[in-house]
Amino acid sequence: MKLASILNPDFIKIIDKVESKDKLIEILVDEIYKGYKFHVSKESILKAVMDREALGGTFFDNGLAIPHARIENFNDLVIGVGILKNPINYNNINIKFMVLSIISKSASNTYLKTLSAFAQISQNKELFEKVLNSKNSHEFLNTISEIKIKQEITVADIMSTDIKKVTPDTNLKELCDIFYKYNISYVPVVDENDNFIGEVTVNELLRVGIPNYALMIGNLKFLSSFEPFEELLKNEDKKFVKEIMKKPSIKLLPSSSIIEVALEMTQNNKRHLPVVEGNKIIGIVSFMDLVKKVLRG
Secondary structure (H helix, E strand, C coil), X not given: CEHHHHCCHHHEEEECCCCCHHHHHHHHHHHHHHHCCCCCCXXXXXHHHHHHHHCCCCECCCCEECCEEEECCCCCEEEEEEEEEEEEEECCEEEEEEEEEEEECCCHHHHHHHHHHXXXXXXXXXXXXXXXXXXXXXXXXXXXXXXXXXXXXXHHHHCECCCCCECCCCEHHHXXXXXXXXXXXXXXXXXXXXXXXXXXXXXHHHHHCCCHHHHHCCCCHHHHHCCCCHHHHHHCCCCEHHHCCECCCCCECCCCEHXXXXXXXXXXXXXXXXXXXXXXXEEEEEHHHHHHHHHCC
């Protein structure tokens, strides 16, 4: 099935300027409500979207925002699209393209397939640029006419492709700076040819700051007077990733299923898993990707 076939041209808005993300959501909800017969009020739909946004909306660095609401006793998937000529800055992300979905409580699979198609559009720079330059809804639909909705959701649909990498010779000060600056806790290690050879997490970094004898003692209350992580802070520029990195024990393919990810994480107590093609890492999937993009997607 093609993505364009499930979109209503009346629910696709080319907007020159809007003052906020919330106002854009209001505009799309209003347009959808005008053209679709709901069994609930417009206000209740808007509230459902805003309540979901209050939990933490889903945004991508390329400017894609995907607010949604799940409605009781609603057995459909209705989508509104907002294309912004002047991006909205929200949490340091310039929102250019919004896909607002009204879905049933049980429509997760269909919804995820649709979002996967929109993600495919946003990750194709040339196509995304054409989409953003659409002059009207019909031009937009014509631009995406060849985009198909996949039959199943895979790791490629939820993984993060904005990967921060280190090498074995990166020192721990640089590593700590990366964790702090990008608010991440997992970094792949690559060699001089960009081949994926290892991984390092915040856990390995913190272990450097704990005295060896402390790891063998059950009661650590006596350590409260010691300078926190004194050993690590004193030597962070003299120690290197190669001293703490681990070889990746699990590697996913882009075609791996979502349930495979969940099983690998739960059975092996993993919070992050690398996605590889050949010797290259092309993505990272985290336990929060499952929560945000599947369980609460």
